[in-house]
Amino acid sequence: MFIVQFWAWEHLPWIAPKVDPDKEWSPGHPLRHEAYGCKWLGEKTCDNLGAHKLEEYRRRLDHLWESELKFDSYPECIEAHHVHKFPLHPGQWCTRVPLICHHIVEWHLPDRCLRKFGREQCLPLDVPESQKGYHGKDGRQGPTNWPEEYAKLIRLWNVRQDQDIVTGSHVGRMGYHDPYMETYRRQSVRYMTHEGAADGALVSNSFFIYV
Secondary structure, X not given: OHHXXXXXXXXXXXXXXXXXXXXXXXXXXXXXXXXXXXXXXXXXXXXXXXXXXXXXXXXXXXXXXXXXXXXXXXXXXXXXXXXXXXXXXXXXXXXXXXXXXXXXXXEEOHHHOHHHHOEOOOOOOOOOHHHHHOOOOOHHHOOOOHHHHOHHHHHHHHOHHHOEOOOOEOOOOOOOOOHHHHHHHHHOOOOOOHHHHHHHXXXXXXXXXXX
């Protein structure tokens, strides 16, 4: 839950509390400069969050402007603090590869959030079928030679430089009729409140009348 909360504060600055710079978490703590989320562990005030009601959050999310959302929210972390921990070339952060740790396998699917990496968003590819077969694996199957079990996935990881999702750099706003936006509007639940849905329908109708 803390990780989700930190993610929300980073990407939606208008809901983030204010951290008192004079009462930050102990500067001498060993994790102070190791864990990025520690920046939020100081004494916080929430005067900017209004009434703290769930209905208010939903209303604000329904009326969210693009400028109120930070797609790429960690550049200072990557460039200044943790770059030595990520020896891969930045382009390799946009590769579709399996991430393997012993018996645990999760696919890295950056094609679903390319704007986070400053790339032009394309239509996401399907989730690899192999992902569905690895969630139930643990130590209860008995002794397993994991390098042999995951040989195919390991080969994909070893050629990760060839798995880059190639798109151009993202500049400006996405067009209303961009293929990704068309798919997003067709498949997504776009509003959380009746008020937001009504306002969204009004904006869409006004757009079509204008064009």
